[in-house]
Amino acid sequence: MNKPQRDITLRFLAEPQDVNFGGKVHGGAVMKWIDLAAYACSAGWSGRYCVTAYAGGIRFIAPIHVGSLVEVEAKVIYTGNSSMHIALEVNACDPKLLNRTLTTHCIVIMVAVDENGKSEKIPKWIPESPEDIKQNESAIKLMEMRKLIGEEMQIFVE
Template sequence: MAGQERQITLRFLAEPADVNFGGKVHGGAVMKWIDLAAYACSAGWSGKYCITAYAGGIRFVQPIHVGNIVEVSAKVIYTGRSSMHIGLDVRAGDPKESQRHLTTHCIVIMVAVDENGKPTDVPEWVPQIQEDIDLRDSAIRLMEMRKKIGDEMEAHVDKSI
């Protein structure tokens, strides 16, 4: 049964293997950490295996340097029937200091699936405080915008393939 843990923070150490050609941690490494945290958060909420359905609005605010401790905080901000919208913040800083600065933020939509890979119900999350109500309302507005963008993107799909 679901533990219904709404949020989680994973920590990583930025390693030399994570560096891009500019000497900073590359976006692919950050996106992998985001996906891992989104999975851990959604599985913790739903008690089920979850898959990534959408990752969007990824904002790279500041670079992450090799040797930084990286904290990826994820929390459920909206639930549908089988989906969970996970808000994520990535913060980084010198591991010898307690201060971390925001480097990246985004929303990832995860879907709980059964043993046959079919979407399955998740527990509803009902916000109780104003901050959470605002997060939920923002997730709903973003969902509506994504639908419009998706409709526009259809014009770019090569239908001859």
Template sequence: MTNKKRELTLRFLAEPSDVNFGGKVHGGAVMKWIDLAAYACSAAWSGKYCITAYAGGIRFVAPILVGHLVEVTAKIVYTGRTSMHVAIDVQASDPKLQENRLTTHCIVIMVAVDEHGKPSSVPEWVPSTPEDIALRESAIRLMNMRQEIGEEMEAHVQYLK
């Protein structure tokens, strides 16, 4: 077990440059914030440069408005030999009211790499609480489902050729 920090939260205000044509924060801006938080979390855990291997299951639950205080929380929920599965929750609120609500959530898989860009080993994360055990088990189930979806997508692509 490592003493490395497995969770972090980025906090900032949504800016006018983040807005889409509908007046809400653009989904692409939210995805960028998710990637930044996943990188910071995985780099802190592994002590290495990390790259995004997968971002999926992104659910946009509620809009974010300009001026909202945004909190992007990233938490390691599973580690492989070189990869880290990072659960991301995005919450936002009017800073005057401070009533956070979930706006987006997803899983991002980050891979640690060495100075030559080759995958590099990461410290194992071992869950110790019932909640953490459930998160790890969920990450494993999702990993298995992604494998099945990947195989189906490969078969689908063969029909398009």
């Protein structure tokens, strides 16, 4: 296997079919782009087929307009035995001006699986830079918070 790829950026133009009734790109389209980038990033890191296990903390900050150049940046910030925490950031701009604006960010957890859907071991990511260490520590804190949120959410599934 080649050296794992920790990050990836998808770039494309927002198209008319991505628009909601308000004339802006709808959140569902943005979430799809996030999921695609998370898959590409996790597959590049693990060398395996990966599935989405969790998407959370999604924050829509600014609208995206049709014709905008959209960049979805994804990078591994934590690895478990088979899971990868992927930090994602969506930026958009007028392609003539290249005035990038942060529009959305979130965390997605992907899991590497085999052909039977069983989780597979992945390479360990070790943070090196101060920024990497901070993001890794944040991912660990978020795991603890998700456990508490999951416990609270049980009332909705019982």
